[in-house]
Amino acid sequence: MTNSIKKPLTLEKNIRFVDRVLLLSLPIAFIFIFMVATGILSASLAVISYATCVIFNIIFLFPVTYELQQLKQYITQMSKGTDVDALSLALEENDSKEIINAVNAMHKFWSEKTDELEAQALSDTAVLDTLPDPLMMIDENGIILGANLAARSLFGKKIREKNIDKIINSNNFINAIQRILNNESDSEALVFYLTKPIEQKLYAHIKKLPYVSKGNAIAVISIYDLTKATKIEKMQSDFVANASHELRTPLAIISGFIETLQTSAKNDQDARDKFLSIMKEQAEYMSALIENLLSLSKIELMQDNLPNQKVNLPKLLNDVAQALALRAKENSSDIQVFIDDELPEITADYNQIKQVIQNLTDNAIKYGTPNNDIIIKLEKADEIPSAPNLKTESGAAAAISITNKGPKISEEKLARLTERFYRMQEHKDKNIKGTGLGLAIAKQIIIRHRGNLTVKSNAYTGTTFTVYLPLHLGE
Ligand SMILES: Nc1ncnc2c1ncn2[C@@H]1O[C@H](COP(=O)(O)OP(=O)(O)OP(=O)(O)O)[C@@H](O)[C@H]1O
Ligand SMILES: [Mg+2]
Incomplete structure (x- = not known):
């Protein structure tokens, strides 16, 4: 607490104090001069008496002046908004004590x-901070006077006192x-887009406040995120379009065979067995497709919920390797797991990470050159490699790589591997089964974990997919 009122009185104040003593002693001086002039009092006695009066004046005036001075300083400090303690002075029972009590009551x-x-x-x-949607207040110059937590998380912590057009640079919004601000309208509602930090579709409602005094908020801006709703809408229509497109082929095959079985192949036992097995295969493909499509849309809806389970990666990797060992053997391959670095348990979704590793290992078996081992490796990475449009967590990460031998995949094809339904022509030609959704699902799961998926391929070392997962997600 600041309390400078106990400072000794300054020279300037002493001068004023001396002035006051002299002024008070002036009438007595005139009386003494008159008495000396009329011979009532001798000059020396008059000087001694006058000096005594002055001394008495000093003794009586000093405490009063001192208290007044203290009081003045105290009130000045209070008026400046300085945080001061209650005023305490060793006072006699007198008027200034009452003044001081009144000041203390005021304080x-x-x-x-x-x-x-406060x-x-x-x-x-x-x-305001509990509101899920961003809210900001601006003054008559467009300067942000206040912003709730949601606004600060969206636009940055230090948005106060910045001009709104430096924060949101959409032309629609600025207009x-x-x-x-030009008093041409009382309220505005519009949809606008942000490209940074992530692509977002937003709806803003700007409402002018009914009355404001100078320097106060003139308008309130509330913002709603439409990204998720639009994404869900698009996902639903994409889902229907893709699913119907992909399901049409096996359905056409199945109904074609049913027709053949009902007509020309009605009594052909060999043809029936062959067709039934193809129909079973197509039905299985349809069921895998539906399962993957559902899985994909479910994961996309979970994108904003950070996973919260503790996952022991070495155990998960060994479990996957064990589960797929038989399938690898069919290709004369073994799955080898190397745990290179001791890592703590990570925060993740166990089933989802297992699904990613299973698909990557399954791909390595399906598309890798037979008679070559598949290598699963767990290492520590200092950082997650960043990628445009990807929100990756900063800091150390677990890097899980899955490598298989095989022909080099061109850069152009590598870039398309995580697209939904994308399958390389050579694999389709070889009739290797797959829906083309495994990597798209893996990508969505990794995005939810704020990680990254990279792929490298060359003729010598083969193809390596690396999954980066933050070691300290959400901490
Ligand atoms: N390790 C790999 N080596 C070579 N090509 C690969 C490898 N992994 C994936 N691919 C190619 O990427 C495509 C997409 O893979 P993805 O896992 O998404 O689907 P899929 O394996 O075809 O189907 P599903 O995962 O449903 O079984 C594959 O069809 C294949 O052409
Ligand atoms: Mg796959």
């Missing part, structure tokens, strides 16, 4: 009011703000 009232206002402001901020 108490002022402190309580300030505390009350508490009110804090609770208002806390309430709407201008109309409000």
Whole structure:
């Protein structure tokens, strides 16, 4: 607490004090001069008496002046908003004590009011911070006076006192703000797009406040994120379009065979067995396709919920390797697991990570050159490699790589591997089964974990997919 009121009186104040003593002693001086002039008093006695009067004046005036001075300093400090303690002076029972009591009462009232206002402001901020949608207030120049937590998380912590057009650079939005600031409109509603930090479709409602005094908020901007709703809408229509397209082929095959079985092959036992086995294969493909499509849309809807399970990666990798060992053997391959670095348990979704590793290992078996081992390796990485449009967590990561021998995949094809339904022509030609959704699902799962998936391929070492997962997700 600041309390400079106990400072000794300054020279300037002493001069004023001396002035006051002299002024008070002036009438007595005139009386003594008159008495000496009329011979009532001798000059020497008059000087001694006058000096005594002055000394008495000093003794009586000093405490009063001192107290007044203290009082003045104290009130000045209070008026400047300085946080001061209650005024305490060793006072005699006199008038200034009453003044000081009154000032102290005022100080108490002022402190309580300030505390009350601070508490009110804090609770208002806390309430605004609980709102899920961004909210900002601007003044008559478009300067942001306040922003709730959602706005600060979306646009950055230090947006206060910045001009709104430096924060949101959409032309539509800036024009709407201008109309409000120029008093051309009382409220505006618009959809606009942000490209940074991530691509977003937003809806803004700008409402002018009914009355404002100078320097206060002139308008309130509330923002709603439409990205998710639009994404869900698009996902639903994509889902229907893709699913119907992909299901049409096996369905056409099955109904073609049913027709043949009902007509020309009705009594052909060999043809029936052959056709039934193809129909079974197509039905299995359809069921895998439906399962993968559902899995994909389910994961996309979970994108904003961070996983929260503790996952022991070495165990997960060994479990997957064991489960797929038989399938690898069919290709005369073994799956080898190398745990290169001791890592702590990571925060992840166990089933989802298992699904990723299973698909990558399954791909390595399906598309790798037979008679070559598949290598699964767990290492520590200092950082997750960043990628455009990907929100990766900073800091150390677990890097799980799955390598198989095989022909080099061209850069162009590598870039398309995670596209939905993309399958390389040579694999389709070889009639290797697959829906073309495994890597798209893996990518979505990794995005949910704020990680990354990279792929490298060359003729000598083969193809390596690496999954990066943050070691300390959400911490
Ligand atoms: N290790 C790999 N080596 C060579 N090509 C690969 C490898 N992994 C994937 N691919 C290619 O990428 C395509 C997409 O893989 P993805 O896992 O998404 O689907 P899929 O394996 O065809 O189907 P599903 O995963 O449903 O069984 C594959 O069809 C294949 O052409
Ligand atoms: Mg696959």
